[in-house]
Amino acid sequence: MNPIRVVIVDDEQPARSRLRELLEDCRTDLPHSVVGEAANGVDGLVVAAKADVVLVDIHMPEMSGIEFARHLQVLERPPAVIFVTAHDQYAVEAFEVNALDYLTKPVRAVRLLTALKKAVSGARLARGVLESIDPAPRRHFSVAERGRVILVPVSDVLYLRAELKYVTLRTRDREHLVEESLTQIEHEFDKVFVRVHRNCLVARRWIRGFERGAETEGEAGWSVILEGLDEKLPVSRRQWPQVKSLAESRQ
Amino acid sequence: MQSIRQNHLPDALPDFRNLGVISRILLAVNALALLFALARSREIGEFAGKVTEIAGSLEPVLLVVVVVLYAISTLLERLAYAQGLLAVFAVVLTVTAALFPFESLIGGSGEWRAFAWNLGSAALATGAVAGYFHLRNRAFSPAISEARLQALQARIRPHFLFNSLNAVLSLIRKDPKRAEGALEDLAELFRTVMADNRQLIALRDELSLCRQYLNLEQLRLGDRLRVDWRLDPTADDALVPPMVLQPLVENAVYHGIEPGIAPGLIEVRIERRNDRLWLQLTNPYHPDYQHRQGNHMALANIRERLQLHFDVEASLNTRIADGRYEIGIAMPYRTSL
Numbered sequence: 001m002n003p004i005r006v007v008i009v010d011d012e013q014p015a016r017s018r019l020r021e022l023l024e025d026c027r028t029d030l031p032h033s034v035v036g037e038a039a040n041g042v043d044g045l046v047v048a049a050k051a052d053v054v055l056v057d058i059h060m061p062e063m064s065g066i067e068f069a070r071h072l073q074v075l076e077r078p079p080a081v082i083f084v085t086a087h088d089q090y091a092v093e094a095f096e097v098n099a100l101d102y103l104t105k106p107v108r109a110v111r112l113l114t115a116l117k118k119a120v121s122g123a124r125l126a127r128g129v130l131e132s133i134d135p136a137p138r139r140h141f142s143v144a145e146r147g148r149v150i151l152v153p154v155s156d157v158l159y160l161r162a163e164l165k166y167v168t169l170r171t172r173d174r175e176h177l178v179e180e181s182l183t184q185i186e187h188e189f190d191k192v193f194v195r196v197h198r199n200c201l202v203a204r205r206w207i208r209g210f211e212r213g214a215e216t217e218g219e220a221g222w223s224v225i226l227e228g229l230d231e232k233l234p235v236s237r238r239q240w241p242q243v244k245s246l247a248e249s250r251q
Numbered sequence: 252m253q254s255i256r257q258n259h260l261p262d263a264l265p266d267f268r269n270l271g272v273i274s275r276i277l278l279a280v281n282a283l284a285l286l287f288a289l290a291r292s293r294e295i296g297e298f299a300g301k302v303t304e305i306a307g308s309l310e311p312v313l314l315v316v317v318v319v320l321y322a323i324s325t326l327l328e329r330l331a332y333a334q335g336l337l338a339v340f341a342v343v344l345t346v347t348a349a350l351f352p353f354e355s356l357i358g359g360s361g362e363w364r365a366f367a368w369n370l371g372s373a374a375l376a377t378g379a380v381a382g383y384f385h386l387r388n389r390a391f392s393p394a395i396s397e398a399r400l401q402a403l404q405a406r407i408r409p410h411f412l413f414n415s416l417n418a419v420l421s422l423i424r425k426d427p428k429r430a431e432g433a434l435e436d437l438a439e440l441f442r443t444v445m446a447d448n449r450q451l452i453a454l455r456d457e458l459s460l461c462r463q464y465l466n467l468e469q470l471r472l473g474d475r476l477r478v479d480w481r482l483d484p485t486a487d488d489a490l491v492p493p494m495v496l497q498p499l500v501e502n503a504v505y506h507g508i509e510p511g512i513a514p515g516l517i518e519v520r521i522e523r524r525n526d527r528l529w530l531q532l533t534n535p536y537h538p539d540y541q542h543r544q545g546n547h548m549a550l551a552n553i554r555e556r557l558q559l560h561f562d563v564e565a566s567l568n569t570r571i572a573d574g575r576y577e578i579g580i581a582m583p584y585r586t587s588l
Contacts, residue, residue: 011512012414012471018421040512059410061512086413105417 003031004120007051009044009068010084011060015105019055019084025109030116041068045142045149048072051079053119055103058085066091066134071142071149073125074179080119094133100125137188141169143176152176154192158206158226159233160185162199172228196224196243197236210235210247262332264339265384267324268583271562272384273317279380284309287372308354308369315346325587340377347373407444411468411501418471433470436463443493451490451560451585454521454528458482461500461519468504476508477516486523490585491530492556498549499532499578507534507576523584530580536571550578557582 006023010016016037023034036047041056041063048054054072058065065083072078083102085091095102101115140151156171166177167185186193186201193201206226213223213234222240223232235243265272288301319342320327327335347369354365415437422430440463469476500517508515520531550569557565557580565582 012418013473014418014421014471015414017425018417021421021424059509061510086417087409105413106420107417 003033004052004116005035005050006032006116007036007038007044007048007054007079008034009038009041009048009054009060009065010057011039012057013039015057015084019107019112022107022109022112026113026116029113030120032116041065041071042140042151044068045071045151048079049075049148053080053082053116055082055084058083058088058091063139064134064136066130067138067140069125070130070138071140071151073130074142074144074149075147076144078125081125082115082119091133098129098133100129131188135188137192141176141178141180143169143178150176154189155203155205157193157203158229159200159202160193161201170229194243194246196233196239198238200233202226202233204246207247210243262385262388264327264332264335267317267320267327269562270564273321275383276317276380277313279383280309280313280376283376283379311353312343312347312350312369312373315350316343319346328587336381339381340374343373343377344370407440408501408505410505414471415467418467422470429470433467436466439463440467443497446493448493450493452493453487454489454491455487457491457493457496458487458521460494460497464497464500465504465517468508472504472508475511475514476504477514479516479518481518481520483521483523486521486528486584488586489523489528490587491528491582492553492560495553495557495580496530496532498553502549503532503534503576506537510537510539511535526584528582528584530582531577533575533577536574536576553580 008016008019010019016039020034020037023032026032032053035051038044038047040060044054044056045068048068049072054069056065056068060068065085069081069083072081083091083095083100084105084107085102086105092102092104094100101118103111103115138154140153141157143150143152152169152171158170158172160182161168161170162182165179167180167182169176169178182199182201186195192203192205194204194207196202202224203226206228207224208227209225210222211225211232213221213232221237222235222243224235224243225232265275267273284305285302288298288305292298292301320339323338323342327338330338348366351366351369354369415433419430419433419437422433440460443460465476465478496519500519503517507517515535518531518533520529522529522531550567554567557567561582565580568579570577
């Protein structure tokens, strides 16, 4: 068996070095190598893609350990995740309920070893579990590209459009495909996006105006203009009253 | 049964320099006078006359007594409760007697019976007010214990304890000396938290507690935590409620430093202006992290304890300005109890 590849993600340097020490203590029982270390979730995703197991702190600035784990799940073969926490009662309860593995700081070498062995045996995270643990909106969307996780800040997104199996996510520079449902995204980010059409959500902050568009079905419809985008997106008649009241409340 | 000593405050005279205490004395005595006038009036028409009559002899005495007590309050504080109480009675009776001759100038009878009457009612009123303050002390005593318990729960988050222990563990193999220092800081911190925290302490001690706490946080947060101290050496011996600053510094780290990747600055300012002491604490404000809990409990707790110790003369205010969260505390500058 190849040694398992471990990555450590924790915002506190002493906590990372402590985990390294403990891993060192476990080496005779379970061969492994630490292939990366990161002080936050964004850097962590870069190194975690090539790992078998990630030890991640829950309580981190900018991106929580839970959001980090959610982004990892876009990979075809995501590494196993072991959460580490000093004291987070709610998260711990949620982990118990969902049978996720977690360690409490200070971590004991014996517990770490057990968790690593379990992780290697291949229990994978079920979709939806992480969302239920931390329902707070993410700060990024994640897309898998050539075995890596690409993050797209939610604030960069102009609109999202459902197309067949995927949702197209449009930023100023390019498009991405994400495997999520539009309804779910609408629910998670109800303060960020507004539905303008059955298949389309637009970012509230980038709305610059509306104009009467071409006639459709014998009636002139409205389109929404987004900043930095030539494309005009039709507003459905059904969504128009809601979108209009939003536009009026902004003036 | 008073088996737990900490649950019982020693009896003490109120602080006669405190605005709240002074206004309570004035209000209580005047309320007594009104009640008395009401009782003595056979019909409603007589009431106004009685009030004027009583006020004429009462107010001068009352005002002089308040001023004298203010002036000698530092002396009174050195006496035991019983002696202090006797001294207060002596002051009241002396002032009443001394002012009696002037009463005839404004229409008093000047008879010996009136003299005896004045002394008697002055003694009764003093007794009533002393009784009131005694009861108030008693009533607040459990409140203080309660506040202390609450305080214990609100401050020193378990989160901090476990993270600090973890940081110390990380040092033991590489830097045992530093680990020792950190454990000593931790022990000192908990000794203070678990002490009987009802007596005022010197500001210098509170500040060194904050430093020990911040040393521990520095250990795990490293460069992310920056602290700027602007202290006033003339305020070092000021008496402040214990743990008036540490929980706020802890909040500043929890809400201001931990949510940021970039280094954040905590500013601590102490300033003394004549007989007022100002404490100001600011930290970076992260609007997205306001769901993190624990801030309001510590604030309410400190506000309550400031009120218990200084009544209306202390205040605690918070505001958000220029992306920073600010807490300002004002209290009287005192160096003796």
